Amino acid sequence: MTNREIAAALDEVADLLEFQAANPFRVRAYRNGARRVGDASQSLLAVVEESGPAALTEIDGVGKDLAEKIAELATTGSLAMLDELREQVPPGVLKLMRVPGLGPKKAAAIHKELGVATLDQLKAACEAEKVRGLKGFGKKTEETILAGIAHAEKAGERTRWADADAVVGRLLQHMDGCPAIRRREPAGSYRRGKETVGDLDLLVDVGPETGPREMDPGAVAQAMDRFGDFEGVAEVIARGDTKMSVRMDGGLQIDLRCVPTESFGAALQYFTGSKEHNVEMRGRARVKGLKVSEWGVFKGESDERVAGETEEEVYAALGLPLFPPELREHRREFEWAEEGELPRLIELGDLRGDLHMHTSATDGKATLREMVAAARERGLEYIAITDHSKRVTMASGLDAARLREQWKEVDRVNEELAVEGAEFRVLKGIECDILESGGMDLDDDVLAEADWVIASLHYGQNQPRAKIMERLLFAVEHPSVSIIAHPTGRLIGRRPPYEVAVDELIAAAAEHGKLLELNANPMRLDLDDIHCAAAKEAGVPIVISSDAHSPAGLDVLRYGVLQARRAGLTREDVANCRGGASWEALGASS
């Protein structure tokens, strides 16, 4: 089993245990285990085969029991304990817990008392007004459940970061029209730069406290009223003294949190998360005799606040550095902090070139010269023109003759740039397909003439792992190939990765001195953060590329940078942060 499948199985165990009202800390242990398995960069099956199940206890949060269960899943593809749990809980019942407002207790009660086991039955039971008769339920709860069923059906749907970013931009502009708000900051997984976000959190500072944990009610009301007026708000889900939640027309939930100035940093830290990062924070605070909440850092059980206005002072109170939000996933950040090795993360301005883009010669919308102009406007120092090869017929991919014509044009452009005295260089590139049957789409003599050869796979994506790997490894070993583009082929929320053993690909790239792409298209972000971190570990440079098909397409680089930051990459880890306009200087070897 792959790590992803193992993680899904452990999550299902946690769901089922939760439904059975098991010890919540036991549930948490399985959830934590699932997360750690999902974060692991090397194949756990390989670990078990090489070193045995005991080696898995090296993973934080995995003890003897979980190690054995992970090993069982990895090697046999199933888990006896999970099979037993599934027999005890009717299929479909877990879906009940996905309904907003229905947790394990209420879902279990509905199932036990009314025999409801599907969303359809739940809907019928609510409509027949049977649910309101149960102990602890009422008319209001029944209505909430009914409203929530529609959302449950598309539960798990998340918004891509770039789409969330567009909403955030509009929201901030809207909220800035409210004079009661002194500062505002989006928090949550959006601030951490996750590739998808579940809902949005916005924090607003409504001024100094008027008493312990009290704010000026007038300022809060103004902020909340303004929030409710945001264009696209479909319904107000909740509105309390400090928190208000709305659902947008498209289903996206946004939470507004009002906080006093004294607590703004603590609240920002808290609502940025991740949850696991915060659990670690609070655990560390206890050891120091402190208590951390969204209101601040407090001495013992007292009301004496020792930090809260800024994130820096909150972290400092616990002897920790200000972690960049992208690192707050409880992966390696605390370890790095203790060793004083917190990386200086890459920034957008560190990128000096873009090595993957298309022109109107194939499926791009702009000419070579227009792309050059667009790249120069954005302050880049070099680009590679990398149109598709002939196999990509839909994009009218280039054969050898057309490609050599394009390269002559590149030579002309470079000469003109030199005459102009411009510090800009265009590399002769190609995005060459790796054929379904194996091998490259263009002859070796053509590829040998290129400055920069991207190898990528667009056809035969459903082939079995062995075949996919054979194709990819052939490309990695090919002397003219510089880099593998979008190595897993995934499209976020739409298409799973093809069958790639990414750890093997990384090892091969390391062995042959090749690079791997982080495709910055917000649909792709491929490699992902976990695998970029693994590449770094293996000494394989990453190239962040736009894969632009138009001038505006160059602007996606920032999404790639965000993902790279989540992987802990510095400018040293990213080859196109280096200067020099020849690809040897980028760190590849032929």
Next chain:
DNA sequence: GCCGTTTTCGGCCCGACTGTTTTCAGTCG
């Protein structure tokens, strides 16, 4: 189920909001 400068048992983060509750349970993040 995990874990250990409270060290092999007894803890495990903390608070807001809602609804159905006369004092709190369930859910959420």
